[in-house]
Amino acid sequence: MIAAPQDLACEKATVAGPLRIGIGCMALTGLYGSISASDARNVLDVAADLGFRLFDTAPLYANGNNEELIGEVFGSRASISVSTKFGLSENNDNKLVRDSRPSSIRASVEASLGRLRRERIDLLIQHRPDPGVDDQEVAGAVQNLIDEGKVASFGLSGTLINRIKPMAAQCTIAAVQNELSILSDPDFWSAPNEVGEMGSFFMAYAPIARGLLSWPTARAAPTADDFRAQIKAFENPERSVPKKLHGCIQEIASSYGVSATAVTLSWVRSRGSNVVPIPGPRNTNHLADLLDAANLEIQASDISMIDEIAKSCFVR
Numbered sequence: 001m002i003a004a005p006q007d008l009a010c011e012k013a014t015v016a017g018p019l020r021i022g023i024g025c026m027a028l029t030g031l032y033g034s035i036s037a038s039d040a041r042n043v044l045d046v047a048a049d050l051g052f053r054l055f056d057t058a059p060l061y062a063n064g065n066n067e068e069l070i071g072e073v074f075g076s077r078a079s080i081s082v083s084t085k086f087g088l089s090e091n092n093d094n095k096l097v098r099d100s101r102p103s104s105i106r107a108s109v110e111a112s113l114g115r116l117r118r119e120r121i122d123l124l125i126q127h128r129p130d131p132g133v134d135d136q137e138v139a140g141a142v143q144n145l146i147d148e149g150k151v152a153s154f155g156l157s158g159t160l161i162n163r164i165k166p167m168a169a170q171c172t173i174a175a176v177q178n179e180l181s182i183l184s185d186p187d188f189w190s191a192p193n194e195v196g197e198m199g200s201f202f203m204a205y206a207p208i209a210r211g212l213l214s215w216p217t218a219r220a221a222p223t224a225d226d227f228r229a230q231i232k233a234f235e236n237p238e239r240s241v242p243k244k245l246h247g248c249i250q251e252i253a254s255s256y257g258v259s260a261t262a263v264t265l266s267w268v269r270s271r272g273s274n275v276v277p278i279p280g281p282r283n284t285n286h287l288a289d290l291l292d293a294a295n296l297e298i299q300a301s302d303i304s305m306i307d308e309i310a311k312s313c314f315v316r
Contacts, residue, residue, distance in 0.1 A: 005199040009274035012153070012174045013201035015081045015122065016276045017053030019294035020269060022083075024205060024280035025055055029062035029069060032211075033226040035282055037069070044073045046284045048080060050291055056177075056203070056278050057116075058085040058127060059108060060096075064115055071117035081122040083175075083203075084112050085157065087138075088127035100130035102141035109145055125155040125177055135163060139170035146171065155203070161191060164198045177203035177278075182213060182249070182267055183241070186311045192272040200274070207268040207277035209233075212240050213249070214261040214289075242313035245306075252302045258292045263306075265293035270303050 003011070016022045028040040044055070055074070057066045067084060074080045086108035087100040112121060124142060129135075145151040155175035156163060164173045176195045180188065180202070192202035208214050210228055222228040222237075233240040253263045261279075268277040281287050 006196045006274065008199040009196040009201045012199075013274045013276050015054055015153075015201075017051060019051050019053070019291070020276055021052065021265065021290050021294050022054035022056055022203065022276050022278040023047050023052050023290075024278040025057045025066055025070060026061045027280040027282050029066045030225070031061065031227045032280070032282065033223050039283065040069055041073050043281055043284060043287065044070065047281070047287055048074070048077075050287060052287075052290070053079065054081045054083065054123075054276065054278075056083045056205075058088070058125075059112060059115075060085070060088050060090065060127065063090070064111070067112055067115035071115050075117040076119065082116055082118065083123035083125055083155070083177075084116065084121055085125045085127040086112075087130055098128055098130040098132070100126060100133045100138045102137060102144075105138070105141045106145065109150055113150065120150055120152055122152045123155055123175060124151045124153070125157045125175070126159075128158045129156075129160075129163065135167050136170050139167040143171040155200075157203075157205075161194050161198075164195070164200060168198070173198070173200050175201050175203050177205055179206045180204035180268060180271065180275075180277075181207050181209040182245070182264060182306060182310050183209045183314075185316070186307075186314055189271060189307075192275045196272055196274040202272065202275045204268050204271075204275055204277045207279050208261055208264050209241075212237055213264045214259075242309075245309050245313050248306060248309045252298070252306070255302075256296060256298070258296060259289045261286075261289040262292035262296055263298065263302075265290065266296045266298045267303060267306055269293070270298065 057070055086105050089097050091097050142154045153174035154171050157177035195202045222234050228234040249260050249263050253260045265277050
């Protein structure tokens, strides 16, 4: 019997392990402020010990140093899955450049394999669409790498969902990595289900809105070396989340004896069994919140309450 697309999507999400939460590693090499190499390694080690199995990185993050960090800590450890990306880099003028030409994809994968100290990339993701290269050509290039055993599966990031079906004709799309949090446009909340209907799992990046939904840390404005200092919402973080919504999340968190972060991540996971949030912990205390979220059985009535208030507060 042929499995239903949603069942296939949920099966693909098992790459994250039973906790169904991945670790976004971008902030472990400085983007959200300085962090020591020893602290970053400790976060990765403890995360693995706690049972987190999917770690997300990219060549763009710290110009490859993020991948090198993961390679140093995990190497080819079989119990750990790594997702990395291709097609987005920073030039000498600090501008982002998209390049998904087949030759560039291959070169990127070869470099990533070296930095990650692995023989195969578990999930290779196009970081952003490249308007200069036909999608079919991109998918075909990745399929060649899969056939060669250098890549296990293919995903898309920062993408429109309508790209999935055409590209899947050349190469199965295992995952879509897009932004999703309580603060996202409610019209986008159905994206995981739409993706699941095409047999893909959904990796939710920025699931706590880059920290805006993590109290009390969100009350402080970011430091000058923190990328978030360039984002308007972080000019006054405490006012960027409506008080009514803030109060609702805090009240629900208190009723379960967990943090607001745990409730926020649980909300993201509630969007579908094919959803894998990938928050970016920077210390082991953050990991405790992630573990709480993975084990939290939040009531449907609480999810509905958050939905209702978030929708009423959203400004287009």
